[in-house]
Amino acid sequence: MSLLVTGSIAIDSVETPHGRMDDVLGGSAVYFSLAASLFSPVRMVGVVGEDFDLGRFKPLADKRIDTHGVEVRRGSKTFRWHGKYAGAMNNAETLGVELNVLAEQGPPIPPAFADSRFVFLANTHPALQREFARQFGRADLLVCDTMNLWIENEQAELRKTLGVVHGLVLNEGEARLQTQEMNLVKAGREILKLGPRFVVIKKGEHGSLLISHDDLFIMPPYPTEKVVDPTGCGDSFAGGMMGYLAAQGRVDRDTLRAAMARGSVVASFVIESFSVEALSRVTAADVERRLGELREMSRVV
Amino acid sequence: MSLLVTGSIAIDSVETPHGRMDDVLGGSAVYFSLAASLFSPVRMVGVVGEDFDLGRFKPLADKRIDTHGVEVRRGSKTFRWHGKYAGAMNNAETLGVELNVLAEQGPPIPPAFADSRFVFLANTHPALQREFARQFGRADLLVCDTMNLWIENEQAELRKTLGVVHGLVLNEGEARLQTQEMNLVKAGREILKLGPRFVVIKKGEHGSLLISHDDLFIMPPYPTEKVVDPTGCGDSFAGGMMGYLAAQGRVDRDTLRAAMARGSVVASFVIESFSVEALSRVTAADVERRLGELREMSRVV
Numbered sequence: 001m002s003l004l005v006t007g008s009i010a011i012d013s014v015e016t017p018h019g020r021m022d023d024v025l026g027g028s029a030v031y032f033s034l035a036a037s038l039f040s041p042v043r044m045v046g047v048v049g050e051d052f053d054l055g056r057f058k059p060l061a062d063k064r065i066d067t068h069g070v071e072v073r074r075g076s077k078t079f080r081w082h083g084k085y086a087g088a089m090n091n092a093e094t095l096g097v098e099l100n101v102l103a104e105q106g107p108p109i110p111p112a113f114a115d116s117r118f119v120f121l122a123n124t125h126p127a128l129q130r131e132f133a134r135q136f137g138r139a140d141l142l143v144c145d146t147m148n149l150w151i152e153n154e155q156a157e158l159r160k161t162l163g164v165v166h167g168l169v170l171n172e173g174e175a176r177l178q179t180q181e182m183n184l185v186k187a188g189r190e191i192l193k194l195g196p197r198f199v200v201i202k203k204g205e206h207g208s209l210l211i212s213h214d215d216l217f218i219m220p221p222y223p224t225e226k227v228v229d230p231t232g233c234g235d236s237f238a239g240g241m242m243g244y245l246a247a248q249g250r251v252d253r254d255t256l257r258a259a260m261a262r263g264s265v266v267a268s269f270v271i272e273s274f275s276v277e278a279l280s281r282v283t284a285a286d287v288e289r290r291l292g293e294l295r296e297m298s299r300v301v
Numbered sequence: 302m303s304l305l306v307t308g309s310i311a312i313d314s315v316e317t318p319h320g321r322m323d324d325v326l327g328g329s330a331v332y333f334s335l336a337a338s339l340f341s342p343v344r345m346v347g348v349v350g351e352d353f354d355l356g357r358f359k360p361l362a363d364k365r366i367d368t369h370g371v372e373v374r375r376g377s378k379t380f381r382w383h384g385k386y387a388g389a390m391n392n393a394e395t396l397g398v399e400l401n402v403l404a405e406q407g408p409p410i411p412p413a414f415a416d417s418r419f420v421f422l423a424n425t426h427p428a429l430q431r432e433f434a435r436q437f438g439r440a441d442l443l444v445c446d447t448m449n450l451w452i453e454n455e456q457a458e459l460r461k462t463l464g465v466v467h468g469l470v471l472n473e474g475e476a477r478l479q480t481q482e483m484n485l486v487k488a489g490r491e492i493l494k495l496g497p498r499f500v501v502i503k504k505g506e507h508g509s510l511l512i513s514h515d516d517l518f519i520m521p522p523y524p525t526e527k528v529v530d531p532t533g534c535g536d537s538f539a540g541g542m543m544g545y546l547a548a549q550g551r552v553d554r555d556t557l558r559a560a561m562a563r564g565s566v567v568a569s570f571v572i573e574s575f576s577v578e579a580l581s582r583v584t585a586a587d588v589e590r591r592l593g594e595l596r597e598m599s600r601v602v
Contacts, residue, residue, distance in 0.1 A: 088483040182389040184506070185524045205485070206507035209524070218521045218599045223486045223510070258602045291601070298519045300596050301559045 001140065003246035004043040004113055005032045006132045007122025007235070008079055008102060009052070009070065014274060015084040015095075018228045024275035025056050026081065028122035028145070031232035034279045035239025035266045037063040038287060040246040042239075043116060045069035045132075047107040049077035049100055059280035069110050076101040089230050090204045091173075109135045118246040120238055123147045126154055126161040133164050141251055143167035145238060151178050162194040166251075169200045169238050184209055185216065200241070200260060202234055210260055215253050219260050220298040222268035222290060229274045233267040236279060240266030240287070265290045302441065304547035305344040305414055306333045307433045308423030308536065309380055309403060310353070310371065315575060316385040316396075319529045325576035326357050327382065329423035329446070332533035335580045336540030336567045338364040339588060341547040343540075344417060346370035346433075348408040350378035350401055360581035370411050377402040390531050391505045392474075410436045419547040421539055424448045427455055427462040434465050442552055444468035446539060452479050463495040467552075470501045470539050485510055486517065501542070501561060503535055511561055516554050520561050521599040523569035523591060530575045534568040537580060541567035541588070566591045 007029030013022045029046040036042040041064040050072060057067060082096035106128050119136045121129040121144040129144050136142065142165045150158050151174060158178075162168060168191060172184055179190040188199045188211030198212035207221035241263030248255050268290065269282045308330030314323045330347040337343040342365040351373060358368060383397035407429050420437045422430040422445040430445050437443065443466045451459050452475060459479075463469060469492060473485055480491040489500045489512030499513035508522035542564030549556050569591065570583045 088477075176389075183526055183528055185526050203507065206504065207519075207521070216524060216598055218508075218524060218595075219601065220508070220519045220521050220599060223517060223519060225484055225486050227484055254602050257600070261601050294519075295601050297517055298521060298599065298601065299558070300520070300562050300592070300599065301555050 001040075001117040001246045001249045002043065002115060003036055003040050003118040003120075003242055004045060004069075004116035004136070005029050005036065005120045005122060005239070005242075006045040006106070006124075007032055007120075008124070009046040009048050010079045010081050012080070012231060012275065013082040014229055014231050016089060016229050017086065019274070021229070021274040025059065026231060026275060027079065028235040030060070030276065031235035031270065031279065032120060032122060032239035032242070033065045034060065034063065034276055035236040035263070035270075036243030036246070037065050038240065038266065038282065038284045039243035039262065040064070041066065042243065043069055043113050045107055045109060045113065047071040047073055047101050050074050052078045059276050069107065069113055071107040073101055073104070076104060083231065085230055088205065089227055092231070106131065117141070118242055119143070120242045121145070121165070122235060122238070126150050126157040130157075130161045130164060133161070141166050141245065143169060143238070143242060145169050145234070146174065148174060148177055159194055162191070162196055165196055167198045167200070168196045169202065169234070171202045171204070171234065175199070175201045185211060198256065202237060204230070208237070208260060208264060210256060212253075212256070215256070217257050217260065219264050220294065222265055222294050223297065224268045224271055226272045228272055230271050232276070232279070233270050236270040237263040237267040239263070261291055261294075262287055265294065302418040302547045302550045303344065303416060304337055304341050304419040304421075304543055305346060305370075305417035305437070306330050306337065306421045306423060306540070306543075307346040307407070307425075308333055308421075309425070310347040310349050311380045311382050313381070313532060313576065314383040315530055315532050317390060317530050318387065320575070322530070322575040326360065327532060327576060328380065329536040331361070331577065332536035332571065332580065333421060333423060333540035333543070334366045335361065335364065335577055336537040336564070336571075337544030337547070338366050339541065339567065339583065339585045340544035340563065341365070342367065343544065344370055344414050346408055346410060346414065348372040348374055348402050351375050353379045360577050370408065370414055372408040374402055374405070377405060384532065386531055389506065390528055393532070407432065418442070419543055420444070421543045422446070422466070423536060423539070427451050427458040431458075431462045431465060434462070442467050442546065444470060444539070444543060446470050446535070447475065449475060449478055460495055463492070463497055466497055468499045468501070469497045470503065470535070472503045472505070472535065476500070476502045486512060499557065503538060505531070509538070509561060509565060511557060513554075513557070516557070518558050518561065520565050521595065523566055523595050524598065525569045525572055527573045529573055531572050533577070533580070534571050537571045538564040538568040540564070562592055562595075563588055566595065
């Protein structure tokens with residue numbers, strides 16, 4: 001099934017205990033697309049400024065990523081993010097952000113992409129997510145991400161958006177903030193009441209949870225020992241998950257579990273390098289091998 | 302195989318978002334013994350003051366718990382702890398502590414208990430743990446717990462103790478503090494270098510990890526929705542684990558995994574009530590049923 005993502009394309013500067021990388025490729029649509037392309041062709045929608053050197057997309061070349069939905073906007077500048085991870089590296093501290101083109105109107109969806117059946121709306125203003133969602137009338141599966149900023153400041157808009165999507169992917173802190181419920185299973189069930197058929201709660205090094213009307217799935221984490229840079233892990237998780245679902249063409253209980261497992265394992269590669277370095281090299285066979293290891297490591301006897 | 306625990310017997314006052322209980326039975330040896338007795342007879346060693354009403358042990362009656370190793374010390378007062386849990390209830394805030402009899406010498410091991418083959422040394426000063434350990438020359442398995450206080454202030458003593466035990470059970474914060482390593486798998490491997498053959502790292506609501514020379518096991522958490530009072534969860538985890546191991550009489554790779562699974566599930570009951578209320582009612586059949594649910598909920602497809 002056709003898969004599309006709307007999200008950011010960024011120039012990142014990242015500091016971690018392992019070093020610092022300046023002006024590297026980042027952004028939710030980039031990580032998502034690379035991860036999804038392991039399983040399915042993917043259509044990428046985003047916008048950059050005229051300062052963006054398209055040579056930066058080299059890691060996306062030779063992948064099943066259609067970049068025709070990337071708008072290069074004259075007179076605008078590309079989104080830039082500068083962040084730092086410390087300690088257990090579970091959370092990024094934003095040291096600087098230049099929204100630039102992301103503060104302007106969203107990119108147009110190319111007409112040829114309107115028939116997309118699986119759609120992921122990466123984190124952005126919930127009203128913009130809904131505007132994108134409106135353009136995919138034939139979608140079988142609309143899933144979105146969100147963040148603290150919208151939960152705190154745009155709750156009414158976010159609730160409207162949750163009313164039109166089928167799935168929500170967010171992290172544990174966001175789930176607790178949205179519901180004021182500390183228990184994550186209860187938090188997930190509260191979110192289901194707002195509309196989504198399923199909620200995926202990402203817990204970083206602790207794995208993830210899937211809560212739906214017919215399932216509660218505890219996805220164990222792959223125990224990565226080489227933690228270099230967590231940037232993009234969440235978007236890669238979503239990319240691996242959506243790519244697998246699009247490849248299967250269905251969203252039943254076991255396929256959702258299998259998709260989450262792929263997303264989780266793909267993210268375990270992303271964290272092992274700065275930017276998209278590891279992600280652009282990993283293969284579907286690598287993912288299946290690591291998933292086999294994880295099944296054995298989490299086998300409850 | 303014979304199982305013995307040395308640990309505290311306490312009178313607790315606990316505050317959680319669900320209410321407050323004053324002067325209830327607690328202590329590591331109590332939680333451990335109740336949990337272990339689901340799988341194996343257990344010998345309990347501890348000390349109380351003359352203020353301790355033995356009627357408080359009513360929840361231990363009719364269980365396979367031998368309390369002959371409980372000393373009632375004349376002229377001394379029982380250990381008291383007053384704690385509070387807030388938010389996600391992952392950590393207790395100690396509001397008050399009266400060490401009382403725990404600040405004095407440890408209780409004697411009854412001669413009839415010296416032949417114990419499986420021994421758990423609950424958290425106390427590492428020198429006292431080692432003094433206990435010395436008295437169990439025939440033990441097949443010596444496992445201990447520890448806490449931040451000893452990691453920070455008695456590192457030399459703790460290292461000596463880790464040199465004589467076979468296993469260590471501690472929580473994620475303690476593992477990071479001990480090793481100055483944020484990555485828990487690496488932290489576990491660092492601890493193995495100090496002597497233990499295996500390390501169990503408890504992550505509260507996120508499950509637990511087993512790290513040994515021949516295994517890395519990711520134990521998923523049972524997703525408890527009813528979280529009333531986490532007091533005693535760690536000791537019950539250890540009790541369930543050690544009770545199962547003693548019942549099997551062996552400590553191979555799969556038996557250790559199976560034991561951790563039982564410990565983890567027993568703890569999921571403890572958290573559902575104040576004090577030992579739920580723990581004293583649970584049966585081995587309840588544990589197996591919940592473990593079956595957990596296997597299904599964490600099945601990676």
